[in-house]
Amino acid sequence: MNRQTFRVKKVIEESQEVKTFVLDGSIEADAGQFFMLWVPGVNEKPFCFADNDPFTFTVCNVGPFSSKVHELKEGELVTVLGPLGKGYGIGNEERILLVGGGYGTVSLYLLAKQAKGKKIDVIIGAKSKEDVSYKKRFEELGCRVFVTTDDGSEGVKGYAVDGMKELLRENKYDKVYTCGPMIMMKTICGLAKEKGIQFEASLEANMKCGIGICGSCAIKDKIVCKDGPVFANEEAAYLLDI
Numbered sequence: 135m136n137r138q139t140f141r142v143k144k145v146i147e148e149s150q151e152v153k154t155f156v157l158d159g160s161i162e163a164d165a166g167q168f169f170m171l172w173v174p175g176v177n178e179k180p181f182c183f184a185d186n187d188p189f190t191f192t193v194c195n196v197g198p199f200s201s202k203v204h205e206l207k208e209g210e211l212v213t214v215l216g217p218l219g220k221g222y223g224i225g226n227e228e229r230i231l232l233v234g235g236g237y238g239t240v241s242l243y244l245l246a247k248q249a250k251g252k253k254i255d256v257i258i259g260a261k262s263k264e265d266v267s268y269k270k271r272f273e274e275l276g277c278r279v280f281v282t283t284d285d286g287s288e289g290v291k292g293y294a295v296d297g298m299k300e301l302l303r304e305n306k307y308d309k310v311y312t313c314g315p316m317i318m319m320k321t322i323c324g325l326a327k328e329k330g331i332q333f334e335a336s337l338e339a340n341m342k343c344g345i346g347i348c349g350s351c352a353i354k355d356k357i358v359c360k361d362g363p364v365f366a367n368e369e370a371a372y373l374l375d376i
């Protein structure tokens with residue numbers, strides 16, 4: 135773990151509010167780990183890796199910090215601290231299901247890349263068509279992708295858990311991985327638990343230092359930035375109250 139500086143090689147406009155930044159280098163990282171992005175004079179905030187080679191991250195413009203990040207141009211420098219935390223566990227599962235909600239989907243892309251060789255189904259749950267991220271990139275990795283939108287503007291109308299119920303009717307999975315809003319992960323892990331499927335969830339928490347010092351990210355007796363952010367099975371169930 136150390137601070138490194140990279141140059142922004144490419145900026146991709148995913149939608150009006152979302153940009154992807156591709157940097158000019160790579161970093162050793164497991165899917166699900168995160169890094170702190172430092173914007174001089176503004177703040178430092180955690181982001182997940184969308185890819186580690188090349189180092190890529192995606193940012194939704196939701197406030198003062200992310201709007202500053204959105205001003206980054208190609209050729210400019212960024213300083214990051216990481217990789218931090220504990221990522222997803224990839225074992226000898228043959229068939230896995232990834233369930234992403236909103237921009238949580240982005241951290242599952244690197245997981246799909248690192249779990250190459252397995253049969254991978256992906257559910258992308260979004261509010262509407264404009265919010266569906268990374269669909270094409272997952273397909274390019276050979277994943278089967280299913281989309282659910284709250285308003286039915288793309289894929290099946292409904293929530294990610296509805297898509298999961300549908301897939302479970304005809305498919306068996308060795309493990310379910312999820313990243314997204316807590317309420318969504320609670321329903322996804324709850325369903326996996328009920329069906330006796332292994333599960334891992336990347337928990338959301340209010341991170342400040344990112345390195346286990348400030349305590350702002352604590353959920354129950356766990357320090358999310360250090361013990362997680364990815365938790366598996368009983369531990370995830372305990373933290374998600376399921």
Ligand code: FES
Binds near residue numbers: 342344345348349357
């Ligand atoms: S963010 Fe400071 S302890 Fe986790």
